[in-house]
Amino acid sequence: MTSKPIKIAATVVVALAAGAGIYTFTRPAATATPGAPASGSPAAAPQSTVDTAAVAAQFRDLLGNFRKIIVLLADEQSLPEGARDEARKVGQALFHENQERIAKLDAALDQLTAPTNPGRFEALDGLLRYIESDPGLYDADRLAFRELLQSMLADVAKDSSLPAIKLHKRISEDLDALGEIERNYEKEIRQIFGNLGQRAIELKRERWDDYVAQLKKLYSREQILKENGIVVPYAVPPAGSVPEAKPVPKKDEAEIFGLGLPKKTIVLTFDDGPHRRYTEEISAILKQYGVPAVFFNVGRNLGSLDAEGHAKLNAGAEVSRKLMKEGYAVGNHSFSHAQLSKQTGDKLKGEILGTDTLLKAISPERAALFRFPYGARNSEGMAALADAHLKSVMWNIDSLDWADPVPSSITNRVLASVDKAGRGIVLFHDIHERTVKALPAVLDKLIAEGYQFAGWDGTSFQVAKSSAPAPEKVPVTTGYANSWAVVIGIDDYAKWPKLQYAVRDAQGIRETLIEKFAFAPERVVTLKNGEATRNNILAAFHDKLAHGGVQKNDRIFVFFAGHGATRKLSSGRDLGYIVPVDSDPAQFATDAIPMTEIQNIAESLTAKHAFFVMDACYSGLGLTRGAGSSSFLRDNAKRIGRQMLTAGGGDQLVADGGPNGHSVFTWTLLQGLAGKGDLNGDGLITATELAAYVAPAVSSVSNQTPAFGSLPGSEGGDFVFELPGETEFLSPNTTQLSTEAIALNSKLDAKPAAASVTVKDLQGGEQKIVTPGAVPSSTRQLAQRANDRGLQLYKEKQYAAAEAQFTEALKLRPDFALAANNLGFVFYKQEKYREAARWFENTVKMDPSRAIAYLNLGDAYAKAGDAAKAKAAYKTYLELAPTAATAPAVRQKMEKL
Numbered sequence: 066m067t068s069k070p071i072k073i074a075a076t077v078v079v080a081l082a083a084g085a086g087i088y089t090f091t092r093p094a095a096t097a098t099p100g101a102p103a104s105g106s107p108a109a110a111p112q113s114t115v116d117t118a119a120v121a122a123q124f125r126d127l128l129g130n131f132r133k134i135i136v137l138l139a140d141e142q143s144l145p146e147g148a149r150d151e152a153r154k155v156g157q158a159l160f161h162e163n164q165e166r167i168a169k170l171d172a173a174l175d176q177l178t179a180p181t182n183p184g185r186f187e188a189l190d191g192l193l194r195y196i197e198s199d200p201g202l203y204d205a206d207r208l209a210f211r212e213l214l215q216s217m218l219a220d221v222a223k224d225s226s227l228p229a230i231k232l233h234k235r236i237s238e239d240l241d242a243l244g245e246i247e248r249n250y251e252k253e254i255r256q257i258f259g260n261l262g263q264r265a266i267e268l269k270r271e272r273w274d275d276y277v278a279q280l281k282k283l284y285s286r287e288q289i290l291k292e293n294g295i296v297v298p299y300a301v302p303p304a305g306s307v308p309e310a311k312p313v314p315k316k317d318e319a320e321i322f323g324l325g326l327p328k329k330t331i332v333l334t335f336d337d338g339p340h341r342r343y344t345e346e347i348s349a350i351l352k353q354y355g356v357p358a359v360f361f362n363v364g365r366n367l368g369s370l371d372a373e374g375h376a377k378l379n380a381g382a383e384v385s386r387k388l389m390k391e392g393y394a395v396g397n398h399s400f401s402h403a404q405l406s407k408q409t410g411d412k413l414k415g416e417i418l419g420t421d422t423l424l425k426a427i428s429p430e431r432a433a434l435f436r437f438p439y440g441a442r443n444s445e446g447m448a449a450l451a452d453a454h455l456k457s458v459m460w461n462i463d464s465l466d467w468a469d470p471v472p473s474s475i476t477n478r479v480l481a482s483v484d485k486a487g488r489g490i491v492l493f494h495d496i497h498e499r500t501v502k503a504l505p506a507v508l509d510k511l512i513a514e515g516y517q518f519a520g521w522d523g524t525s526f527q528v529a530k531s532s533a534p535a536p537e538k539v540p541v542t543t544g545y546a547n548s549w550a551v552v553i554g555i556d557d558y559a560k561w562p563k564l565q566y567a568v569r570d571a572q573g574i575r576e577t578l579i580e581k582f583a584f585a586p587e588r589v590v591t592l593k594n595g596e597a598t599r600n601n602i603l604a605a606f607h608d609k610l611a612h613g614g615v616q617k618n619d620r621i622f623v624f625f626a627g628h629g630a631t632r633k634l635s636s637g638r639d640l641g642y643i644v645p646v647d648s649d650p651a652q653f654a655t656d657a658i659p660m661t662e663i664q665n666i667a668e669s670l671t672a673k674h675a676f677f678v679m680d681a682c683y684s685g686l687g688l689t690r691g692a693g694s695s696s697f698l699r700d701n702a703k704r705i706g707r708q709m710l711t712a713g714g715g716d717q718l719v720a721d722g723g724p725n726g727h728s729v730f731t732w733t734l735l736q737g738l739a740g741k742g743d744l745n746g747d748g749l750i751t752a753t754e755l756a757a758y759v760a761p762a763v764s765s766v767s768n769q770t771p772a773f774g775s776l777p778g779s780e781g782g783d784f785v786f787e788l789p790g791e792t793e794f795l796s797p798n799t800t801q802l803s804t805e806a807i808a809l810n811s812k813l814d815a816k817p818a819a820a821s822v823t824v825k826d827l828q829g830g831e832q833k834i835v836t837p838g839a840v841p842s843s844t845r846q847l848a849q850r851a852n853d854r855g856l857q858l859y860k861e862k863q864y865a866a867a868e869a870q871f872t873e874a875l876k877l878r879p880d881f882a883l884a885a886n887n888l889g890f891v892f893y894k895q896e897k898y899r900e901a902a903r904w905f906e907n908t909v910k911m912d913p914s915r916a917i918a919y920l921n922l923g924d925a926y927a928k929a930g931d932a933a934k935a936k937a938a939y940k941t942y943l944e945l946a947p948t949a950a951t952a953p954a955v956r957q958k959m960e961k962l
């Protein structure tokens with residue numbers, strides 16, 4: 066049996082007719098928007114200050130979190146430990162967000178239902194119609210609204226008017242229907258209990274599984290985690306990576322997890338209370354079974370502290386006092402149930418000590434135990450506990466009673482987990498009706514199976530915890546002593562047709578060499594237009610390079626953008642020429658530079674590796690075949706390399722224009738050097754890889770067929786560019802590519818990467834280039850590369866792909882502030898401001914002095930409508946970067962908030 070979204074009340078009846086009871090929601094079908102006025106009724110102006118639309122939005126958010134929790138924790142037992150912990154942590158945070166939302170909604174509903182509000186029936190009708198018959202709701206979804214319906218019921222009960230009485234009946238029936246839904250899910254579980262002897266067998270819950278399957282179409286666990294600032298790091302480094310050094314365990318951090326308890330020994334713990342109703346129900350059940358337990362109370366449920374720090378206890382404190390009197394241990398669960406791993410200083414201490422003061426005021430017998438909300442703690446929190454002589458108690462068995470709306474399912478989970486662990490501390494919460502319902506069955510079974518229950522007696526087992534960061538790996542180097550370049554670009558030919566792109570191409574290559582690959586500017590000889598005469602070009606090679614200090618461990622990069630020409634020799638061979646600015650077409654055989662001359666220059670250079678890139682057209686080069694293919698990488702350092710990449714395309718004088726005033730060939734070359742040429746992802750771009758990227762890409766979008774190969778005299782060495790790690794923190798100042806550039810890049814990258822590509826060789830034949838395999842890299846390097854790819858994708862406005870890369874970087878290296886900021890900015894760019902803010906918060910946590918991240922954080926909060934937090938972030942930004950160019954604009958933004 067499968068359950069489908071319930072669209073109309075009639076379907077509800079049909080869907081559940083197979084169950085024991087028939088129930089129906091009280092309203093007929095209507096495509097209800099929560100809070101929308103009932104169709105046909107006059108739109109009376111409500112007198113209430115309550116914004117019904119806002120309440121309706123909160124209903125939807127409540128459901129959203131309810132569903133996300135279910136998706137987060139579906140099959141959570143099959144998750145690796147790290148992912149499971151994060152899923153639980155985020156799930157609990159969403160749950161507590163919902164608890165606060167429900168508290169606020171309670172207050173709003175209280176106002177909304179006040180007899181002084183003439184619009185109250187209409188408003189409630191809208192909300193109820195949403196719960197009863199919204200076409201987007203599945204039947205299990207409605208369990209999210211149980212507490213609200215109970216509040217509504219209590220509210221309308223105060224009103225004795227006839228419409229109020231009718232409404233009371235309607236809400237009662239709705240609650241009955243929710244009970245019916247719950248019982249239907251329970252029934253599936255009870256069948257499981259019927260076979261308790263075979264608990265290890267995987268039992269199907271078709272109705273529930275179907276519901277979860279529907280939700281998984283709407284949400285994914287990974288996405289929910291990410292939107293809440295969590296990327297789960299890889300449990301094991303990916304294949305091919307170098308293992309990081311093992312972190313050193315910290316011996317002084319001791320906590321109790323329950324793993325050290327004797328066999329078949331269980332400790333029951335109940336968090337988040339005391340609750341006005343359920344805490345006492347739970348203690349009554351425990352008493353019945355004669356079982357001890359520890360209750361971890363939240364301070365604000367017990368009272369408050371006055372200005373002098375004195376405890377002012379409330380009714381909750383009485384519940385707590387009673388627990389202690391009955392012999393239960395009552396410990397501290399923080400004051401406001403805050404995520405204490407994110408707190409520091411007085412705020413953190415206040416969370417711990419405030420509740421300690423309240424508990425001591427209730428009874429000096431309070432247990433000196435502390436449980437971190439969500440289990441989230443930092444070293445400062447642990448130190449604060451030590452100072453306060455409190456011991457941290459964690460758990461190893463999670464009932465997930467806060468996440469799971471079905472009591473029998475909770476019971477089943479606890480029993481299965483206890484079976485598996487054999488001992489331990491079980492986490493429950495004494496603020497849910499379903500926990501009360503689940504507990505007796507748990508105790509029945511555990512007692513029947515001979516389990517013992519331990520109370521707090523001061524005995525505990527210490528578990529080492531570790532969190533030392535891994536040391537940074539030494540980066541792989543290419544081993545060049547110095548880097549040289551000759552960069553030539555000619556547009557303004559006197560006697561040849563003028564070109565449009567060559568000078569700009571040369572300029573772009575020069576900038577890339579200097580800015581990206583750290584070539585010293587004085588070693589990049591640049592000849593533009595009139596400077597690029599035959600004499601000057603030859604002098605650049607002979608004087609500036611050969612006699613200018615090039616050493617044998619150096620590399621030389623040569624780039625020429627201009628005319629090329631081909632002449633048929635008497636032998637029948639084609640000989641290529643590069644055409645200097647002062648050449649005459651009528652006599653280029655004497656005033657142009659033949660490729661054989663370039664070949665001679667290449668042979669005469671002392672440098673280890675030389676790479677000639679010629680953005681010019683020739684139909685033949687007139688070169689003799691060079692040495693064979695390259696093998697990598699250790700040997701490469703010893704081998705002389707003389708390589709050439711030419712744009713090809715013999716008969717074309719001018720190639721099609723690329724973006725930003727570049728030729729298609731040079732644009733593609735620049736994209737390759739920007740990182741796309743790193744085909745095997747090892748952080749190095751070899752000439753071979755660059756050719757394997759550039760040649761097929763260029764020929765796929767133009768009529769050119771680039772050629773590549775080793776020049777005579779080469780020993781097969783391969784020129785190497787080492788990609789530097791990008792350091793740019795994405796911000797509104799980051800420039801993205803033009804539409805034209807993005808369009809061309811998407812064409813260039815249309816072909817999927819292949820292990821080998823076929824490229825023309827320098828003799829006009831074809832050759833297969835096999836890209837070299839990756840050398841081992843540390844996870845830090847892999848993380849950096851993922852970040853860099855993300856950056857490139859961001860600039861191409863490929864946001865989903867960029868998000869995936871930044872996520873990958875964070876999986877590899879969870880403390881990578883750069884990737885965290887960049888992930889945040891991708892969210893920001895997609896107008897997901899809350900999610901963005903979480904990642905900018907993460908960034909400043911990792912790198913608290915990173916000014917730009919505060920600016921981003923401020924922008925995200927401003928867009929999310931949180932003026933106070935935006936101001937605080939902007940303020941920190943201005944403190945860190947008071948003279949930044951953006952500072953005046955930020956001050957203006959602050960004033961407008």
Ligand SMILES: [Zn+2]
Binds near residue numbers: 402438
């Ligand atoms: Zn809690």
